[in-house]
Amino acid sequence: MTPVASLAPAVPPEAPLAMPVQDLRRWSPEDGHREGPHPTPWPARLFVFGAAALLTAYGAYEMYQVVSVAGSATWLQLLLLLLFTLNFSWIALAFTSGLLGFVALLRQRRPAPPPGPLTSRTAVVMPVYNEATARTFAAIEAIRESIEATGQGARFDYWVLSDSTQSDAWIAEERAYLTLREKLGPGARLYYRHRPKNHHRKAGNIADFVSRWGGHYDHMLVLDADSLMSGECVLRLAAAMEADPDAGIIQSLPLIINRNTLFARVQQFAARIYGPVIATGLALWSGRDGNYWGHNAIIRTRAFAAHCGLPDLPGKPPFGGHVLSHDFVEAALIRRAGWGVYMLPDLAGSYEESPPSLIDIAIRDRRWAQGNLQHARVIGTAGLRLPSRQHFATGIASYVASPLWAAQLVVGVALVLQTAYIRPEYFPSEFRLYPIWPRFDPVRALQLFGLTMGILLAPKLFGLILGLLDGAVRRASGGAMRLVLSALIETLLSALIAPIAMLIQSGSVLQILLGRDTGWNPQRRDDGSIPFRDIVRRHRWHAILGLVTGAAAFAIATSLFLWMSPTILGLVLAIPISWASGQLAWGLALKRLGLLMTPEERVPPPIALRAKALEAENAARGFDDADAIGALHADPALREGHLAMLPPPSARPRGRIDPDRTLAEAKLAEAVSAAEAAAWLTPKERMAALHDPRLVETLAGLPE
Template sequence: MDDVSALPAAARRDAPPDRPSGTAFADALPLESPLPMPVQSLAAWDPALAHRPSRHHARPHAARLLVFGGAILLTGYGGWQMYETVSVSGSPTALQYVLVALFLLTFSWIALAFTSAILGFAVLLRRPRLPPVPAGLATRTAILMPVYNEGTARTFAAIEAMREAVDATGLGPAFDWFVLSDSTQADAWIAEERAFLALRDALGPDARLYYRHRRKNHHRKAGNIGDFVTRWGGAYDHMLVLDADSLMTGDSVVRLAGAMEADPDAGIVQTLPLIINRNTLFARVTQFAARIYGPVIATGLGHWSGRDGNYWGHNAIIRTKAFAAACGLPDLPGKPPFGGHVLSHDFVEAALIRRAGWAVYMLPTLPGSYEESPPSLIDVAVRDRRWAQGNLQHARIIGAAGLKPASRQHFATGIAGYAASPFWLCQLVVGIALVLQTAYVKPEYFTTEFGLYPVFPRFDPVRALQLFGLTMGILLAPKFLGLLLALIDGPVRRACGGAGRLVASCLIEILLSALIAPIAMVIQSGSVFSILAGRDTGWNPQRRDDGSIPFADIVRRHRWHTALGLVSGVAAFAIATSLFLWMAPTILGLVLAIPISWASGQLALGLALKRRGLLMTPEERAPPPIAIRAGALAARNQARGLDEADALATLHADPGLAEAHTRMLPSAEPRPRGSVDVDHTLAQAKVVEAETLDEARTWLGPKERMALLHDRALLDRLARLAP
């Protein structure tokens, strides 16, 4: 038996392969073109460093006055109505003042969404013009696909389909393609390399396709993109950042590149990705809502933001040198969840590049930008936990020096989006407390002030009902505006199944959203309280496939929600019938949390509605050609077993792949004297001890497998094991 431990560790890891060097794997990465990316200060900013625009750009003052002025007026009116409701019998109590304050906080959130939707509706009625398809491009763009333990068959199918679509425009040579892997699972890593080598071989000598795997996923996605910028960013004018579930047509890609080239002051141009390829009940509801209501809200946001817009982390094009100069993210002082590296980096990068004088804006009506969404309520809750932490962390950044007011507003909106749930929960608790106070606390009928009649503590029921109607109208208005736009747009209306099915689909979406809302409120409130208590979230890959969750897991996740609903219902009914009726929508959603969550992930329910023409979208009725092509390529890749193969067995059976993997490995980092890499040491001991491949596969744990895959000597030892 050969004992690789006889070699010094550094020599073993950096030793070149024994096989002769060839050219087959020499171009896995292009020559580096470094671009400095200095870490930015949040405490100080020198305006003299900012980019000077080449021409004057008008600011949307009127739009902002409409949106924010209207929201302030609506909130003021709603607050006054609430005050009048609780003060009908005289001066409000302390609890009633708390109720008014909580109402103002939650009402202001929906009022801003309402006025923004009004603006978006008005803009869409005018049918904004799209940027033209460029006849040629003088700039170079890198298209980046960051991946982290994703389904390789689908990811590389999307890359191949997009590559074909861009080449079909005749402008393909202006784009290079990078797969930037942060995968920490051995099977995913080797599957990515298999797919990369196969696709590059199929594309031929002009592939312009590159693959890089990072040994450590430092700073997660932001660090992944930052690594590209600092190593190859100097060779590209722009970078188009995707997500693992992104899909963009060739027309959309070249229009974005043309828009960036035509606007020398643009730093980031963001598209509105539409959700496609969803089949479970929850995912189809989300897909329908995003397609019908999303454009109204996004267009309003994009219009009042103007060139002070936001960035959502994917399906957007970025000026590379501007990003490098302005967007080096600092680590925040302290420990997570509020300290450490910036979790929701996209908002911060938009704010910093805007601070540096570059424009950030949205093209919400640009067609051909797509993404997918989580398949169930539990999957959304897992993702939302990470998003909640990232947005609440922005409370540490919102006051950074030099930021534009609109950038601070984007931060505030994100924070409020997650703070709204605990505020709503507190509002319910205070409402219950007020009913209890009325029912069980002896009122003070005669105050110290002189009066001929006793004072009875009570609410104004008529005004309360009117306020409820106003609140529901403002809450649902963006949905109705989106529905109205779809109804008057003939092709969209017909693609959604006609006016009747479109209206029915909206009613289904509203009903399901109303049932899910109390569950989401409790889940998000729990996430916020957990973050405030100092609990950090991990970074697990998002589950993107359609598929149900085991019922036992659903019960475990929602049993306390059901218990809370039952206890609240019994208590409310015991206190007062009126309280029970007031809380009935919330109680119903919580009591039914388990069956609702189960139904949300059911493929059969989603497809049953699809067969009846409900919750249909135009992209579902007539799938985009690129989605059809990507689906066919994904099926082909799955047939090749990309996502099922064991990494060690695959390398052992394919010496060519093993050689390619070895050549693509970066040089190992030097090991400080006295430090021991436990995973590598264990992997080495087990591989040396193993006599067969099956023994090695059985003995090696996930981290040890990754350590082995980074070590050339251990890989050589693996190759010489008996099958």
């Protein structure tokens, strides 16, 4: 039997906040917050963008010297120069930003003093969407325990905001919530809300909470379903928000933990060793014009409500409709209104997980690609700060870079073909004293290749150097030799995956430009392999393209084949690489050898250990294993709790028939048992039936 805690309300009384939809075409600074004086990091910005511009100019000059013919260039060579310059500018900016972060992290920083007593109230909110209930409720319970252990737990409430569209996931959440609330007792301050329709997805989920209950809270700490944050980290974020009355969003830097497949452990290692360098550089030049990543961040609730109501963009998806990557837009809008947005990259105790395989991350990346390209419709919003526009441009460029790289390869091959098979024109029609001799400077080309690779790999080297200099990180990573070897393994695997990711992202960009919308599937967060036939189906064209390209390059010129060999090798091996990426055994084998280790893996954070233990307890209760209809039919207490948590029924307009509810009612009327009803109802009909108290009672009256 599922406890119902005397049917205490699952939510407190509403405390609405108005959340007006923002106008992207007009803005008056008088409508925003009057921010106090804060320094702008102009020296950091001048260094990052100025040095990147100089590097790009130098690289472009050298490329022109490589491909030019007697001081002039053909249109194909100029196209190659343009593509190279665009791609080079992207890695140059990452290099200078990483260099800034590296220099800053070389300096020893004093640990911040512990935060004092808090005076504000904060809601810890976890949006969920068809997630594994055992995991999500273990996480919220572990976070709550950690905050309570600080002695300041009374300042926090905890919310699970469900947008689940699968009946089994929804009822599993209710079972887990009722069980946990009974376990914690009357002072739990734990709430649960399920939306009948997941309008505007996660952004709409958060907006619904803010507009209905946001008035209770000064701040909200937004999590993801795979987030973990220690009590001390949460307190420091809340204290930082209290200490800065002009702050709107303060973002932490979540580290990846709990990953064991080969691909996920590579990501985990890279995020831990290289991530702080990149994040610190970004935080330094962004200053208070920073960005928001959608989770593991604290937000000033009233500022968010007043300025972050997202409009629907004109037209249909993928470029129209609701804003998919809402976090960047929310950060830009709240900053437009005068509220600071910044990151605390050195704040410990913020964690997340990552997809377990290359295919899983490609599925998530497709959604991110659409969201970032959609920002082309938002980047011109009136009143935005220039750094906010830069964040949009960076996000767009991160996905446009793949087709640009692919185009650069194609143009490079075309130039080689032109050199190999088309007779050059030594004496053009215009008068010249000397013939034009085709020239390709191999020495300069090699030097430029070395410069490009150095700039590309430098942020990894910066992180490795910092890891070697930090005794605790070095020892936790298995010592200096293992740390260096781990970095080499990560670099090699990343280089092999890069051409596969290039084609996947290029395909995603092409699909988006052709008007194909992506869905919103829940992210697979567990460790485990994908069926081999699915891997072959997804990567067969990558492997075929690699074989064809390799054969063609070798036939044209051995030098071309050698130049393209890293790309060719990654594509030819796409199927085995993708298969290996999801292998748990391979990741664990490297772990046993002490490779790709991180400090958080060597000595797991207490909150991660506690969440794992609670997840095992929840799994033993079988929250995620039961059929929703069977569970409600067999457990009167759960059914009573479910009915108590349903929102009040809304009046149906005359003449408007809900086909799913109508069919569910008809099927329940004809079913002779609950098992038969469960077999007959479609997923949508199940959801319609479980939202209707009368149909739930009809279900309860059926025999098993």
